[in-house]
Amino acid sequence: MAVRPRIAGIDGPGAFARGLRDAQYIADEGFATAAYLALALAKPLLLEGAPGVGKTEGAKAIAAVLGRQLLRLQCYEGIDAAAALYEWNFPRQMLAIRQAGSTHVNLYADEFLIARPMLEALQNPRERVLLLDEIDRADPEFEAFLLEFLSDFTLSIPERGTVRAAEPPVVILTSNRTRELHEALRRRCVYHWIDYPDPALEAEIVMMRASSVARATAAKVVAAVGALRARPLAKPPGVAETVEWAEAATLLHTQGAAWPAAFARAVGVVLKDQDDLVHVAPDLDRLLMETVA
Secondary structure, three states, X not given: OOOOHHHOOOOOHHHHHHHHXXXXXXXXXXXHHHHHHHHHOOOOEEEEOOOOOOHHXXXXXXXXXXOOEEEEEEOOOOOOHHHHOEEEOHHHHHHHHHHHXXXXXXXXXXXXXXXXXXXXXXXXXXXXXXXXXXXXXXXXHHHHHHHHHHHHOEEEXXXXXXXXXXXXOEEEEEEOOOOOOOHHXXXXXXXXXXXXXXXXXXXXXXXXXXXXXXXXXXXXXXXXXXXXXXXXXXXXXXXXXXXXXXXXXXXXXHOOOOOXXXXXXXXXXXXXXXXXXXXXXXXXXXXXXXXXX
16 A cells, blocks of 8 residues: 555654654654554544653654644533634624625635634645544543544535545544543544553653753653552653653752752652642652662
């Protein structure tokens, strides 16, 4: 099967992984393969995993590799068509009526149409990447509507007719798995589960994202975060928190704080829930002595 023009120059998952690294995203073989196949087969990519493992960052990196603008639709309970699809600029329509007087005015011309991410992706499939972020937060009703959108990439605007994409747009969905997605939605996608990276990979990510952090410090902070994730926390730290904790502790250390006290003082960067802080507090000094001292 020939690779579609939208990924010309990328002849396989390995080349795609190198492109992602150039975009400051270190992808394992599974992620690079799933992303490559989704693009080559013109199917949506569904990325699922715990909060903070890099799903949204992965979508941003894919858009960067393709050289396209990322359209991010943050899903939430109660999201409606006005936020996802389009809406009419009512104040501008009223102004046009007043200015036109007795002259006919087309209230449904392009100048009055406000395109939201899903419509914009259909209108510009070669220049945009559509990210439907945290689709599991949306209502099942919105998910059902999304099934129709992903089936043929069309959108019906009653006042204008049907908008059809010239080619399948690049669509990426993410889910934190707070609820199960409909099986029909999963079948329409190339699926990839993103787990927390192994220690070596996470240390490499820290080094890439935080240039001020020493390699030895990166390895130590990854060990400390791994120990925290092994505990029954309400909000386990993600990769972004690992990077930020390393940066914060390094900053405090340069200002005179000793190891591991610098990490203890910056614990609010990695743990952001009061119950988690209370749970960890009695053992924090011991944990840090074992991992970062």
